Amino acid sequence: MAGLTIDGSELGNNQYLTVQLLMVHSEKLFNYLYRGQCEQDSQIGRRGKQQTSIPTLITERKANHHPNRGVNLSNLKQLPNLYTPPPICLNACLWNVQSAANKTTQIADYIQEHDIDVFIMTETWLHDYDAVIIGELTPPGYTYLNVPRPSGTRGGGIGVVFKTPLKLRQIPQEIHTTYFEHVYITDFTKRLTLVVIYRPPPSRDNGFRTSDFLTEFDSFVDDISVSPRKLLLVGDFNIHWDEQNKWDVKKYASIISSVNFQQHVDKPTHRSGHILDHVLSCPDDELIRKIRDDLHAGVCDPANDVPCDNCPQFAQFHPLTEDEVLHVISKSSNASCLLDPEPTWLLKDHIQYHLPALTAIVNASLTSGVFPKAAHSAVVSPLIKKPSLDKDNLQNYRPVSNLSHLAKVIEKCASAQLVEHFNTNELTDPLQ
Known part of the structure; x- marks a missing residue:
């Protein structure tokens, strides 16, 4: 059972989404995050002494041991589950950074100040040899998973900064795409697959067309939707979800609904007012618990974008303890x-x-x-x-x-x- 909460804030031209992901995986994950230690080996006793096993005698049962005795299944009683792992709330953030190299301090500070568990970035513009930059943006106690643009050219790239005890890892896949970048990520419980997607906007330089992307994406979601794990798709799709009457949005909506996916972001994620960053999941998986509705905090004069006369003034800083x-x-x-x-x-x-x-x-x-x-x-x-x-x-x-x-x-x-x-x-x- 899982749920997530999304809110947003803008840096530069693009908004980043902060996501609260609630996951029930296992008691071991609970121990990692809240008790500060892994579940101890079952072979070790409470006092650290090696436990000895009880000797058992194994014999071979003869066939037709009681040939005339029937079996009454109604006598079987299902025992209740005495332990349910507590829900674990993971704070995640999705941000199109458009070059992480000049935002290393900002990224590291934000992760630490907001106690982010999983920080997802698209358009990192990083390569495998950018070890110095990766070290600057990765706070202590975190691990960076770097997925550069496959072609090795400038731009693109996906990066994930996560708390090291989560043990996130990339899943190798045989699905190769041309019109968008993607990466599969899972934790050690292997119950949830996180798919991060970045789709470059069509341009004369790349020669991409929206119709080509939709055709490839249609085949892509068909392949991944058969996975036995719960799926969560996040990323920058460069599809204006707010413009529902456009042909590409209609086609995109038809594709995700055909595999029983739902797009949950309904607030602008770009300063132009469009919804470009999407979060997709199957409603039956209960991955989405709540979407915050306070993205549109009021301003004094939104029409003129200037403060009004009765705005509270910041007089001075107060001393700190x-x-x-x-x-x-x-x-x-x-x-x-x-x-x-x-x-x-x-x-x-x-x-x-x-x-x-x-x-x-x-x-x-x-x-x-x-x-x-x-x-x-x-x-x-x-x-x-x-x-x-x-x-x-x-x-x-x-x-x-x-x-x-x-x-x-x-x-x-x-x-x-x-x-x-x-x-x-x-x-x-x-x-x-």
Whole structure:
């Protein structure tokens, strides 16, 4: 039994969907996520001692042991199931990132701040040799599953960042597609198959046509719908689901309904107001529990896109307690900068000695409105875009800026108060 909750927010031109996936898999998965340990081996006793098995005697039963005795099946009584694994709620996020290389810090921070279990990305534009970028966007305790564009050309690509104890893995498939990219993913219980899809929009460069995609997608869903596992399809389909009268949407809807799939997203996922990102599942599988209906938070003047006169003003930042600063630091990654006096992991290990001073610095910066001068600097390192490029050509490098850990902490503390003010007073854009 499973369910998911979807909400959205926009970064750049594309909205990302946050998904709450409720799964009942097994007691072992429950132990992984909530008890912090795997189910112990059944051969080991409670005190860690090896249990000895009870000796048994096996003999061969003779045929027709009681030839004249009948069998009364009505005497059989079904025993009730005494244990039902508790439901496990997995927070997932779907986002068309359009290059993850320049959003590594943003992705890692979002995953940690929102405790995301599975972070799904389309259009990562990453390859197998982008180990540095993948390391930057993968927080501690998470694993990155990289699926580059099969052709190896620029663009496309699918990536999944997940909590390591979930043990997600890619399922090899013999189904090859031309007009869209896809990947099959499952957990160790093998009860649910997650299919992530990215369909590039038709253009003169790729020569793709919508009719070709629909024909290939029709055959694709026919093949995967016979799977004994529960299926969940998510991704960027570049089909305007909100325009139900268009021929391609009608054909697409007919295809998914023919295999008893339902499209659950009914709110815009693009700043133009269209629904491009879809979540598909079979209603009988009960994978979808709820879709949040608060995507369209009100703004003061949506017609003119300007705030009105009676909008609540943000007067000043309020000081933080040591516990609030500790929460921000503990949620941050262990990435360090050459400007840091000590590694971030060492700071966290001895945070009790540094917390009072750090809290005082953060509050002094917030109340005075002045960013510490020492935090203005950053270490900028050149990173080659591709290993195959000419290393003597400076145009083949991109700058990577690394701020000090103190600067990041102050920024996150200020950002948290601003976001809280915007959300409380409904000042954000409807698609943000």
